Amino acid sequence: MTEVAKVKNIKLPNDQDISGRTFGEEELNAVKEVLETGTLITTKGKYGKMLEESFAEKMGVKYAFACNSGSAAVHVAIAAINPNPGDEIITTSITDMGALTPIIYQGAIPVFADVCPKTLNVTAETIEAAMSEKTKAIIVTHLFGNPCQMKEIMELADSKGIPVIEDTAQSFLATVDGEKVGTIGAIGAFSFQQGKQMTTGEGGIVVTNDDDLARRLYLCINKAWGYGDENPDHYFIALNYRMTELQAAVSYEQLKKLDASVEQRQKMAKLLDEKIADIEGIESYKPADNATMTYWKFCLRVDDSVIKDGSVGLAGALRTYDVFSAPRYVQKPAFRCQVFREQNTFGDSHFPFNLARPEAVDYSEEKFPGTFKGLHDVLVMPINEKYTEEHIEFVANSIREAVNDTKIENAEAGNKDCVVCGGNKCYEV
Ligand SMILES: *Cc1c(COP(=O)(O)O)cnc(C)c1O
Secondary structure, eight states: OOOOOOOOOOOOTTTTGGGGOOOOHHHHHHHHHHHHHHBTTTTTSSSHHHHHHHHHHHTTTTEEEEEEEESHHHHHHHHHHHOOTTEEEESSSSOGGGGGGHHHHTTOOOEEEEEOOOTOOHHHHHHHHHOOEEEEEEEEOGGGGGGOHHHHHHHHHHHHTTOEEEEEEOOOOOOEEEETTTTTSSSEEEEEOOOSSSSSOOOEEEEESSSSHHHHHHHHHTTTBBBSSOOOOOOOOOOOOOOBBBHHHHHHHHHHHHHHHHHHHHHHHHHHHHHHHHOOOOOEEOOOTEHHHHHEEEEEEOOTTTBHHHHHHHHHHHHHTTTOOTTTTSSSSSGEEEEEEHTSSSSSSOOTTSSSSSSOOOOOOGGGGGHHHHHHHHHOOOOOOOOOOOHHHHHHHHHHHHHHHHHHTTTTOOOOOOOOTTSSSSSOO
């Protein structure tokens, strides 16, 4: 057993307040400037447009359109694709609810693909298993800053002519096969919510290279009003999802800091990886060889054959060092949430679930081995751009001690084969 200095608890930077966020003079001056102009609406101000132009440039895409949340970003992406009622949209069983309810609001059926238990990401294999004649779109979520394997997913989607929406809310600037996630599928959707890699409290943005989708995305954010057209009208059903100039000013300045923030997260994650690499019973999430990860969070897989009560036990032990982690991330798969269990939608109609094929809404546990195994094992550790080597040293020591506190005597490591692909196809991390 490695000797560790008795851990002295320190306070970690928290992304819910200034200790873990990068706001400074730049954001303050931009907000002041906006207030002084008196123009807080992006249709008239300059920051909304500046944000869209610089975000498109940063991502290397033709178009970016700002909106007021990540949920709105996902909603306009779906609305742009324009499913018919009862069409199916494949998504993931492990994500933020803000990525799922827009599907229902748009009258489509969310069909859950299982995930790889090692990454909690969907794969071409799990997506294919969820496909049907009614599949209208696929939403992939790059969870925790770790890219999905897009090459296989795009091959599958392209072979059927089905558009892919990338939910990139947690994965700003992550790459796979040298390409930035969010720019590989038809549309990328991002969130600027308080805890994301860049933020303006609440906000979002969508990107695309497709001229027709760009037009629809723009309209879906703007009540479908054809600003600047010869005979403008409200062309179809759409909400006001616009961001304000105040939010745009903050995100514009935050975007300038994004590279540095991501680099710091990567540097600190690498350091933490190294410091805990020899600890038995835990394994950190790492990107595949063809990918880079931008660490929205730093995740561990906890082997409950080695650690008493697995991720829950280790989280409890970590709390005694004032290190607060989230065992099992969202606790349960999305389809176990009340809105899906009871199909609480529009009045008592259960629309659009009343139009669904039975198999599309069959949420039996056997269909989701990767989901249940992945959630069981995962421990989500905090990390952000304000972490320094001192914080990492403290977290690493806390993990080491917490593992010692919870270790099962003479334990043998559990079976590490992937329950979805048998451990052969999914990458070793
Ligand atoms: C945060 C998040 C969303 C929703 O974004 P909001 O800005 O909170 O509406 C959607 N998908 C994922 C994966 C997220 O992490």
